[in-house]
Amino acid sequence: MIKAIQHIIYVCRGGSIGQFQREQDSRRKKAKTRVKALPAESRNRFTNETLVNLIDSGWLPNRWLTDEEVKNLRLDDSYNYPDSAISVLREFGDLNIGFYNRTIHLGFLDDWLKHPCSFHKELTGIAIYPIGWTNLFCDDGLGVYCDDSGAIYIDGQTGNEPPQDGLLEKIGDNFDFVIDSLFTDWKILFGSEELRWYYDWNRHSKDG
Secondary structure, three states, X not given: OXXXXXXXXXXXXXXXXXXXHHHHHHHHHXXXXXXXXXXXXXXXXXXXXXXXXXXXXXXOOOOOOOHHHHHOOXXXXXXXXXXXXXXXXXXXXXXXXXXXXEEEEEOEOOHHHOOOOOHHHHHHOOOEEEEEEEOOOOOOOEEEXXXXXXXXXXXXXXXXXXXXXXXXXXXXXXXXXHHHHHOOOHHHHOOOHHHEEEEOHHHHOOOO
């Protein structure tokens, strides 16, 4: 979340939002040039638009965090993270992927967005693990979660009246699909009621 408000920090340091956007636009132009030099495996894995956003965030092919770097991510120590989640974090952890002030950041989740470890399993019947945060869909931010198979979920407040003011939703079978869809056709991530679980937010949140 700290990186997700980097434009505000920039303004506080004497810059302007316009200047921040111009500098990011300049970086993105350079990223577009670098996409052409990527190996075919990477260019076949993601669309060009996704690759521009990934490169601008600091991602490169074969990026892989060490065990120590993964431990240094601000995750929840109460969870026993499966290999599926660790693999995503090794490749994308601590990157701020997005544009301007709309991002997805893996490796950190605000406490107010977390729930007790057992809650999501009671809700869905499966265990899921907090891996990050995004404000791509909601100004206040949503938690990003991963299950044992690698499927990705988002969780947060809906603005509805209880008991439907909290919503957990599965948005993809793996992070590659989710991140590619975010920058090409994000609407395909949503739609199936069978993959949505509503609940009473205040009753089940850690701060509730």
